[in-house]
Amino acid sequence: MGHLKPEVERYEFGGTAKTASLILMGLGGIxxxxxxxxxxxxxxxxxxxLLHNSFFFIAIGFAAMFFVASQTVGYxxxxxxxxxxxxxxxxxVLVGVPIxxxxxxxxxxxxxxxxxxxxxDPNAANYDALIDHKSWFLxxxxxxxxxxxYLVLWWVCTYLLRKNSADHDENPGLGLYxxxxxxxxxxxxxxxxxxxxxxxxxxxxxxxxxFSTLYGWYCFVSMFVASMAxxxxxxxxxxxxxxxxxxxxxxxxxxLGKYVFAFSVAWAYLxxxxxxxxxxxxxxxxxxxxxxxxxxxxxxxITNFVIxxxxxFFVLITAxxxxxxxxxxxxxxxxxxxxxxxxxxxxxxxxxxxxxxxxEGQQIFNFxxxxxxxxxGLFFAGLFMFVTLQRLSxxxxxxxxxxxxxxxxxxxx
Amino acid sequence: MHRYLVGLFDDEExxxxxxxxxxxxxVKIHDAVTPFPVHGLEHALGCKxxxxxxVGFLFGAFGTTLAxxxxxxxxxxxxxxxxxxxxxxxxxxxxxxxxxxxVLCASxxxxxxxxxxxxxxxxxxxxxxxxxLTxxxxxxxxxxxxxxxxSDQEMLVSKLxxxxxxxxxxxxTRNYKPNYDEQAS
Numbered sequence: 001m002g003h004l005k006p007e008v009e010r011y012e013f014g015g016t017a018k019t020a021s022l023i024l025m026g027l028g029g030i031x032x033x034x035x036x037x038x039x040x041x042x043x044x045x046x047x048x049x050l051l052h053n054s055f056f057f058i059a060i061g062f063a064a065m066f067f068v069a070s071q072t073v074g075y076x077x078x079x080x081x082x083x084x085x086x087x088x089x090x091x092x093v094l095v096g097v098p099i100x101x102x103x104x105x106x107x108x109x110x111x112x113x114x115x116x117x118x119x120x121d122p123n124a125a126n127y128d129a130l131i132d133h134k135s136w137f138l139x140x141x142x143x144x145x146x147x148x149x150y151l152v153l154w155w156v157c158t159y160l161l162r163k164n165s166a167d168h169d170e171n172p173g174l175g176l177y178x179x180x181x182x183x184x185x186x187x188x189x190x191x192x193x194x195x196x197x198x199x200x201x202x203x204x205x206x207x208x209x210x211f212s213t214l215y216g217w218y219c220f221v222s223m224f225v226a227s228m229a230x231x232x233x234x235x236x237x238x239x240x241x242x243x244x245x246x247x248x249x250x251x252x253x254x255x256l257g258k259y260v261f262a263f264s265v266a267w268a269y270l271x272x273x274x275x276x277x278x279x280x281x282x283x284x285x286x287x288x289x290x291x292x293x294x295x296x297x298x299x300x301x302i303t304n305f306v307i308x309x310x311x312x313f314f315v316l317i318t319a320x321x322x323x324x325x326x327x328x329x330x331x332x333x334x335x336x337x338x339x340x341x342x343x344x345x346x347x348x349x350x351x352x353x354x355x356x357x358x359x360e361g362q363q364i365f366n367f368x369x370x371x372x373x374x375x376x377g378l379f380f381a382g383l384f385m386f387v388t389l390q391r392l393s394x395x396x397x398x399x400x401x402x403x404x405x406x407x408x409x410x411x412x413x
Numbered sequence: 414m415h416r417y418l419v420g421l422f423d424d425e426e427x428x429x430x431x432x433x434x435x436x437x438x439x440v441k442i443h444d445a446v447t448p449f450p451v452h453g454l455e456h457a458l459g460c461k462x463x464x465x466x467x468v469g470f471l472f473g474a475f476g477t478t479l480a481x482x483x484x485x486x487x488x489x490x491x492x493x494x495x496x497x498x499x500x501x502x503x504x505x506x507x508x509x510x511x512x513x514x515x516v517l518c519a520s521x522x523x524x525x526x527x528x529x530x531x532x533x534x535x536x537x538x539x540x541x542x543x544x545x546l547t548x549x550x551x552x553x554x555x556x557x558x559x560x561x562x563x564s565d566q567e568m569l570v571s572k573l574x575x576x577x578x579x580x581x582x583x584x585x586t587r588n589y590k591p592n593y594d595e596q597a598s
Binding site (some may be wrong): 275408 | 453
């Protein structure tokens with residue numbers, strides 16, 4: 001295989017992609033502002049939507065970096081030609097993490113019931129014994145200390161992995177590769193454990209009376225699928241519309257498609273396990289989580305399962321479909337939207353419920369998905385797209401000095 | 414008696430090149446046998462896509478139906494019990510068993526189909542083309558029914574020599590051995 005020579009390929013960020021991301025941001029921003037103006041009396045809705053959207057897009061970034069780390073540790077060669085895409089997604093958290101941190105800092109009081117005034121004070125009217133009992137874990141000090149540790153650790157690991165990869169382009173040899181392997185191991189352990197524990201604070205504690213031991217895994221798989229779908233879309237975009245990635249063949253796209261398919265099934269497995277165990281054991285403090293979603297979010301709840309499991313399962317089940325661009329693009333778009341919806345269903349119902357908004361004598365449980373949610377979603381999607389593609393243009397798309405680059409070039413399944 | 418010509422190569426690269434060039438000339442290849450999967454060989458041979466997935470899907474669907482119908486029969490029709498106020502037809506609690514049976518039926522069904530289709534069995538009279546094909550030789554197989562005349566066979570052997578074959582031999586078997594497309598379908 002001596003005749004294969006990896007060449008530097010560069011992506012120019014501009015033209016349609018730049019315009020599209022700016023339009024997304026503009027349109028989303030306008031919609032979001034309209035949504036905010038109409039919902040000024042329902043501050044919780046605004047904050048929880050910000051939490052949901054800002055977290056969803058950094059989660060995609062971190063999960064992409066997790067993918068790079070896991071493949072590096074696994075001595076995998078095939079992904080080398082697409083890894084710059086995931087790296088770029090990972091570095092997009094540079095913008096996302098500060099936004100997320102600001103949302104937590106300013107919004108936690110509205111979003112989390114355990115942060116309400118007097119909830120742990122036995123003499124107050126809204127005293128809640130159960131939350132008081134959990135207050136050693138659910139209190140602002142622990143919450144912010146842990147959040148800071150998680151975000152800083154993840155960010156540092158992501159930054160170092162990307163820097164290592166960038167440096168490798170200039171310095172041939174195995175030294176940096178060995179180093180990246182060690183970094184990846186550290187990141188795998190850190191992220192594997194703390195993505196679960198972080199989600200307890202950030203999302204599970206929105207329903208503070210409820211808990212589920214499967215929750216962390218389930219959230220992790222959700223972000224992982226969304227991240228794989230996003231990187232598949234970017235790879236197809238670079239290959240088909242930009243004429244880049246000339247060494248990436250249907251084989252690589254097929255493998256990315258397999259990840260989308262396989263982890264959609266894993267998601268369904270965990271989603272269902274969480275539901276089934278709670279449904280079957282029928283313990284009141286567990287069932288109320290699903291009771292709320294069944295009663296007030298029934299259509300979205302079912303849609304979530306249809307989009308995230310049945311669609312990818314039946315569309316992508318054959319090998320041919322994973323190589324078919326139309327099927328793959330369709331499924332990836334559905335899956336990204338589906339997991340956005342999944343996070344919406346984790347965050348919003350609990351927060352709206354405990355805010356006790358009463359309109360015309362009726363308590364409101366479900367505001368639905370309006371301009372606020374859609375606007376913020378589009379805005380963050382545009383922002384994510386802008387930063388990711390801009391980062392992508394910084395380095396060569398082919399990591400020319402990676403020891404496995406030739407293996408990736410002749411990849412065949 | 415079925416007669417086959419076996420051309421043995423000592424590496425995968427010359428085998429792949431030979432298959433490609435023979436296919437280009439339109440020579441009819443019966444099969445290619447290698448000790449390990451060679452990337453691109455199926456494509457070079459022009460194999461039809463295997464139907465084993467479809468078999469797997471059908472067996473899986475059978476497993477799903479079996480599990481659901483037996484459980485429904487047992488706990489809804491025949492002997493309904495009240496478990497913690499759950500409905501007799503408690504679909505979510507049926508799912509784990511359904512899942513397991515689906516996987517079990519699909520996997521066993523596929524293995525059995527594959528074995529039957531390729532003539533593998535404990536009792537089968539296995540006639541391999543050449544024993545070294547499982548260790549260090551890479552073989553292209555031609556069915557001599559396709560090359561009846563003496564001159565055709567000589568031509569084939571000389572072509573193989575030119576393509577770097579290490580050894581050619583004629584193997585006679587009692588049973589017909591399916592070609593690559595027949596094995597896959």
